[in-house]
Amino acid sequence: MIEKFPLAQLSLGKNLLSNFDSKLLLVDYALEWTHTATGQSLYTQGDPANGIYIVLNGRFRSYIDKAKVETTKKRAINCSHYGIKKSDKNSTASSLSSFMSNRNGKPRQGGLHNSSSGDKKEETAEIQIIGEYGQGESLGEVEVLTKRKRYFTVVAIRDSETARIPRTLFEMIALGNPSIMVKVSRIVARSVKNHLTEEFESPVFNKNQIISPHLSGGDDIPIRNDKNYRTITILPITSGLPVMEFSEKLASSFDKVGKTVKLLNQSSILARLGKHAFDRLAKMKQSGYFSELEERYQIVIYACDTPVNSTWTRTCISQGDCILLLADADASPDIGEYEKLLLKTRTSARTELCLLHPERYVAPGLTNNWLQNRIWVHSHHHIQMSFVNPKDTDSNYNLNKLEDYYSKSFKFLSSLTNSAINKPKQRALLNLKDRVETLITQNDLFGFKKASRNHYYLPIAEHKNDFNRLARILSGQAIGLVLGGGGARGISHIGVLKALEDAGIPVDIIGGTSIGAFVGGLYAREYDIVPVYGRGKKFSSRMASMWRLIFDVTYPVTSYITGHEFNRGIWKAFGDSRIEDFWIKYYTNSTNITESRMEIHTSGYAWRYIRASMSLAGLLPPITDKGSMLLDGGYIDNLTVQEMKRRGAKVIIAVDVGSVDDKTPMDYGDTLSGLWVLLNRLNPFSSHPNVPTMTDIQMRLAYVSSVNALEMAKNTEGCIYLRPPIQGYATLDFGSFNEIYNVGANYASSVVKKLAEERVVPFTKSVKKKANNRRPNYGRRNSI
Known part of the structure; x- marks a missing residue:
């Protein structure tokens, strides 16, 4: 109709525009609609702030080039040294051009550094990732309000569209509508508050990794705003994987x-x-439909259910904010054909590996085999999902053939036992018949493929559903559990875990310090309270043994004991398992006394890093790791709530079992006599408080940073702070296992009941249990 009557379109447009307000037309005229391709910069660090960007669809990542920051500092120092004022910056721009970098980050020719040194600087340049931004979020409002140059560079993770509000338009709108300025100021204030209160430390990468930063060894390093995904792509590593079934369960x-x-x-x-x-x-029509879906739904899942060379496969890869790679954990960890296509497209979306397991168990080292050659994988998840791979036809054929053989054998033996033969032969045939019948029964119940392995507990409770856990993590609604350090008082953590399981509270991420690292690691490894209780009690009995302590004593140069028995006790609990093999996400912290900083461990042998987090100075020698000495993580942060917050947990359950600080006021004057201190301690009628000893003062100094971190943790948004009443137990009181466990369980049960009434954390209505389900008579994996 419009093709036949073009004037009708003009008159319709005129009538439509006449109904719009003049200010709206002015805004529409001044707005700039831009399309940014994958890997292209929206703006660069140091550019003039000429507008505010609104993300219409797509995704961006921001980062700071540290080399440019250092260059700016050097320029400022040189200017102040030679008496150059800010007003003279235009006249001195040419003389300082040697310090400037172009958009690619390479030094300009003719500067102070030659090309070889410039190339070397390019290879080792460090960048700091700030965050990621999705649909509906704004960029650049801080620089526009402060009239400063751009603080960081913004690149497109995938094809994206933005609307740019020029500075002049923004100022005009603000003058006519002051309420707009108030709303923008709130956005800026919220952004500044997040940086100040969270004290966010972004990961540092090499400059050539910015488009798709990788983390060797499967480390899961968080990025601000990395959980506001709008589109998720499900991509198999090889063909034959249950893409649609997985996608439907996740949806x-x-x-x-x-x-x-x-x-x-x-x-x-x-x-x-x-x-x-x-x-x-039809690409424009397709793009419009995808944009419409992103506006209508909070999550759009792209299931790649087509061959590797299809157009739909490439479309799925290009549309994903986050790409989930599906892999059969029992298959070969070689690079698949879909992964090769993923690398060819050079996508910059976050990539996470989902390992599908038929049973709730990960063999030690299996995850590392998958991650060691996949530097493009940012994180990984263990998912229990049984399926039959169509490629695995030989095993299915042999299984069916074996079942048929047993059935025929049973019929043949039945006919023989009814025939007229002598009694000894008949008894032998009857025994053989019973044996074949037993084998057929076991096959019907468990299947030969399952019976070839040890039997493991299956997930029977809704709060332990792996797909629900994955959905919470990807949508930024993860529930984190932080277990603090406190020696034997940490046995109460096991009681708290029991109460959480009984209430059906899910746990998606676990972080622990010292004894909290030990208990949290046991729980994260299998996500079951049964092995935690058993192995925890076994470890406590070893620590309570006076003979083991006596035989481990050494000459006290670095520590009082060698650490051999302590190491052996932790190794017996974890074996050769690596942190990557734990069923749910886990991290622990330690204090690096070589580099004077806190270390976060998310990969490597579990027993070594848990031992490092439990290394009390003086009692145990530090653990050495890559030339650094690691001690108890509690010296810097005994309750790592801030780290858990950075990892995307929305609700954090923090359990503190540390010693209570003595804040008794002291007033003994400007000098102190040791004899008076001794007599004051011996005098039962003295009204003066006991003055701390040298050891007490050293311990307080060691935990100053941790005390400050604890106060910050208590005030963190979304943190549920729990402290069981375990003040009466000493740090090395491992012999009171049952008492401390019961204290933690009873306390947590009452608190959890109150939380359930207030609906602070999500609960399942009931914990379902399987009844009348026969199990084979196999040895339990949870046995000690």
């Missing part, structure tokens, strides 16, 4: 956690856009 879990979700596959797109949906001419 159902997103719905359970309160997110509106839309699942797309090739057939749904063809049904919506027609058979020419993937032609070049």
Whole structure:
């Protein structure tokens, strides 16, 4: 109709525009709509702030080039040294050009550094990632308000569209509508508050890793705002994996956690856009449909259910804010054909590996085999999901053949036992018949493929559902559990875990310090309270043994004991398991006394880093790691709530079992006699408080930083602070295992009941239990 009557379109547009307000038309005229391709910069660090950007669709990542920051500092120092004022910056721009870098970060020719040194600087240049920004978020408002140059560089993770509000337009709107300025000021204030209160330390990468930063060894280093995903791509590593079944389960879990979700596959797109949906001419129509879905739904899942060379596969890769790589944990960890395509597209989206397990168990070192060659994987998840790979036809054929053989054998033996043969032979045939019948029964119950392994406990409770856990993590609603240090008082952590399980409270991430690292590691490894209780009690009995302590005593140069028995006790609990093999996400911290900083450990042999986090100075020697000496993490932060917050946990349950600080006021004058202190301690009628000893003062000095961190943790948004009444137990009172365990369990049960009434954390209505389910007579994996 419009083609036949073009004037009708003009008159319709005129009538439509006449109904709009003049200010709205002015804004529409001044706005700039921009398209940014993958890897392209929206603006660069140091550029003039000429506007505010609103993300319409797509995703961006911001980072700071530390080399440019250092260059700016040097320029400022040189200017002040030679008496150059800010007003003279235009006249001195040419003389300082040698310190400037172009958009690619390479030094300009003719500067102070030659090309070889410049190339070396390019290779070792460090960048600091600030955050990621999705649909509906704004960029650059701080610089526009302060009239400063851009603080950081912003690049597109995938094809994105933005609307730029020029500075002049923003100032004009602010003058006419002061309420706009108030709202923008609130956004800026909220941004500044996040930086101040969270004290965020972003990960540092090499400059050539900025588009797709990788983390060797499967470390899961968080990035600010990295959980506001709008699109998630499900990509198999090889063909034959249950992509649609996985996607449907994940979509159902997103719905359970309160997110509106839309699942797309090739057939749904063809049904919506027609058979020419993937032609070049239909790309704009396709892009418009995807943008419409992102506005309508909170999560859009792209299920890649087509061959590797299909157009839909490339579309899924290009559309994902986060790409989940599906892999069969029992298969070969070689790079698959879909991964090769992923690397060719050079996508900069966050990539996470989902290992599918038929049972709730990870063999030591298995995860490391998958991660060691995949530097493009940022994180990983263990998911229990049984499926049959169509490629694995030989094993299915042999299984069916074996079942058929047993059935025929049983029929044949039944006919023989009824025939007229002598009694000894008949008894032998009857025994053989019973044996074959037993084998057939076991096959019907458990299957030969499962019976070939040890039997493991299966997830029977809704709060332990792996897909629900994955949905909470990806949607920024993860529930974190932080266990503090306190020696034997940490046995109460086991009681708290028992209460949480009984209440059906899910745990998605666990962080621990000292004894909290030990208990948290046991729970994260198998996500079951049974082995935690058993192994925890065994470890406590070893620590309470006076003979083991006596035989481990050494000449006290560095420590009083060698650490051999202590190490052996932790190794017996964890074996050769690595932190990556733990079923749920886990981290522990230690104090690096060589570099004077706190270390966060998310990969490597579990027993070594848990031992490092439990290394009390003087009692145990430090653990050496890459030339550094590691001690108890409690010296810097005994309750790592801030680290848990950085890892995306929305609700944090923090359990503090540390010693209570003595804040008794002291007033003994400007000098102090040791004899008076001794007599004051011996005098039961003295009204003066006991003055701390040298050892007490040294311990207080060691934990100054930790005390400050604890006060900050208590005031953290979303933190539920718990402190069981365990003040009456000493640090090395491991012999009171049952008493301390009961104190923690009773305290947590009452607190959890109150939390359930207030609906502070999500609960399942009931913890379902399997009844009348026969189990084979195999040895339990949870046995000590």
